[in-house]
Amino acid sequence: MKVKTSAGLADIIGKQKVIDKAQVLDRYSRDNSFTPSMRPRLVVQPRNADDVQKIVMWANQTRTPLVPVSSGEPHFRGDTVPSVPEAVIVDLHRMNKIIRIDRRNRMVVIEPGVTYTQVQPALAEQGLRLSMPLLPRQSKSVLASLLEREPRLEPKYSYTLPEPLRCLEVVWGNGEIQRTGEAGGYYPTLEQQWKMGLAQVFSGGPGQVDYYRLVSGAQGSMGIATWASVKCEILPGVHRFFLIPSDDLKDLIECAYRLLRVRLGDEFLVLNSVNLAAILSREADGIRALRDKVAPWVLIMGIAGRDLFPEERVDFQEKDTRDIVQQFALKLLPAVSGVRGGQVMSTILNPSSVPYWKLAYKGGCQDIFFMTTLDKIPEFVNTVFAGANALQYPVSDIGTYLQPQHQGTSCHCEFNLPYDPGNKIEVGRVRELLQTCSEALIKQGAYFSRPYGIWADMVYNRDAANKEMIKTVKGIFDPNNVLNPGKLCF
Numbered sequence: 001m002k003v004k005t006s007a008g009l010a011d012i013i014g015k016q017k018v019i020d021k022a023q024v025l026d027r028y029s030r031d032n033s034f035t036p037s038m039r040p041r042l043v044v045q046p047r048n049a050d051d052v053q054k055i056v057m058w059a060n061q062t063r064t065p066l067v068p069v070s071s072g073e074p075h076f077r078g079d080t081v082p083s084v085p086e087a088v089i090v091d092l093h094r095m096n097k098i099i100r101i102d103r104r105n106r107m108v109v110i111e112p113g114v115t116y117t118q119v120q121p122a123l124a125e126q127g128l129r130l131s132m133p134l135l136p137r138q139s140k141s142v143l144a145s146l147l148e149r150e151p152r153l154e155p156k157y158s159y160t161l162p163e164p165l166r167c168l169e170v171v172w173g174n175g176e177i178q179r180t181g182e183a184g185g186y187y188p189t190l191e192q193q194w195k196m197g198l199a200q201v202f203s204g205g206p207g208q209v210d211y212y213r214l215v216s217g218a219q220g221s222m223g224i225a226t227w228a229s230v231k232c233e234i235l236p237g238v239h240r241f242f243l244i245p246s247d248d249l250k251d252l253i254e255c256a257y258r259l260l261r262v263r264l265g266d267e268f269l270v271l272n273s274v275n276l277a278a279i280l281s282r283e284a285d286g287i288r289a290l291r292d293k294v295a296p297w298v299l300i301m302g303i304a305g306r307d308l309f310p311e312e313r314v315d316f317q318e319k320d321t322r323d324i325v326q327q328f329a330l331k332l333l334p335a336v337s338g339v340r341g342g343q344v345m346s347t348i349l350n351p352s353s354v355p356y357w358k359l360a361y362k363g364g365c366q367d368i369f370f371m372t373t374l375d376k377i378p379e380f381v382n383t384v385f386a387g388a389n390a391l392q393y394p395v396s397d398i399g400t401y402l403q404p405q406h407q408g409t410s411c412h413c414e415f416n417l418p419y420d421p422g423n424k425i426e427v428g429r430v431r432e433l434l435q436t437c438s439e440a441l442i443k444q445g446a447y448f449s450r451p452y453g454i455w456a457d458m459v460y461n462r463d464a465a466n467k468e469m470i471k472t473v474k475g476i477f478d479p480n481n482v483l484n485p486g487k488l489c490f
Helices: 007-011 021-025 049-062 115-126 142-147 192-196 249-261 275-281 284-291 310-326 341-346 376-388 424-444 455-461 464-477
Strands: 042-044 066-069 090-091 096-104 107-110 167-174 177-178 223-231 238-246 268-272 298-307 362-374 399-405 409-419
Touching: 007 042, 007 049, 007 142, 021 042, 021 455, 042 167, 049 167, 049 223, 066 238, 096 115, 096 192, 107 115, 107 399, 115 142, 142 223, 238 249, 238 310, 238 341, 249 268, 249 341, 268 275, 275 298, 275 341, 275 399, 275 409, 298 310, 298 341, 310 376, 310 424, 362 376, 362 424, 376 399, 376 409, 376 424, 424 455
Parallel strands: 042 090, 066 090
Antiparallel strands: 096 107, 107 223, 167 177, 167 223, 238 298, 268 298, 268 399, 362 409, 399 409
């Protein structure tokens, strides 16, 4: 029988960690997506893995749904909004310790509440940094970003899609705790492992199963991670950014393929003029002015030199890159239309300023993103633009972000649809555009590898056998379906 008050949970983990104030519950009942609002029953804020395990055990005893949340507002995907009544939000933001920085092995161990704003300065003191997604919001959890498989900016260091995530401590939906990868060996505590020279570097196992993959992209429906080990990069001694503008996306893609094949560059991404303006300008007029000034497509490339001969490394890569770019009748430039490479570098190597960059233009934004290959991108661009024209949504407002991944063998393709959340006509138009374009893109071959919201049914209804297999796995690790029920195919 369900407990209808916070008393039972407060007795287990402490009254000060349980919140039932109406205004707080209302904040967790909705986000910036079109997901229907659902008010949770409680918000609980654990301080450690023991608290998390007690909460999950209590949820199994009382059959109470739990919704894990580790990042702060604003939220955009609908995965942090309850899908069923009487849910309890497990807000992990107070578990925000940087447990260990290991300079020798280039590893950091962090709790789920640690943000990029918090960890990057601490790593910089040790000559390290983390590879980041494009301008994460300041409240974004590093661990959540990694589990969501948000694309990193450096494709040549992307050996797997979950990279640079390595080991995890997970409280599964049945309440059991497991450490994955190298951390799941014979030594039960991290301190013992460190004493034996282990650094939680290897992600596979324990045994023959890569357990960390079960929580990767699961939207909190399999387990709750209480710490993670993450591989770091050495801070560059020399770092230069260059821009390759083009009026033709196909020409830019051919050039990108050649550069990726020979592993030139570190940061490597393509933005259209809308998104380039959006990341550099902080208000609507400035975004429109810069959008109309720069080339329709710009490849952004960072070249880094680290410990050994940094100047020489950057110089020869710049020369080789310039030679290749010229073969495609393009130019490698330090600045374009008043936009300097250094300005772009200082922007994208840090979290977004406030307001979040996607909200700066109109106050609201919906995203369509999926995996594909670079050569197919022009077809998808045509599909989205045709859908926008049919619904009288201005194509000139659509932002496009292309992020090669896995050493260039695949690509994250993202379309950003800004709108005024106070304008009912715009809201309705974007809602319909999101639905119709998503359906058209998936039929065209877009791979929605992170199926949030309306994409879940589109993905899982196309593969009944895989859907049943995933449900079977879910039943093993979360037999009572207490973790984020209603998400994915659960």
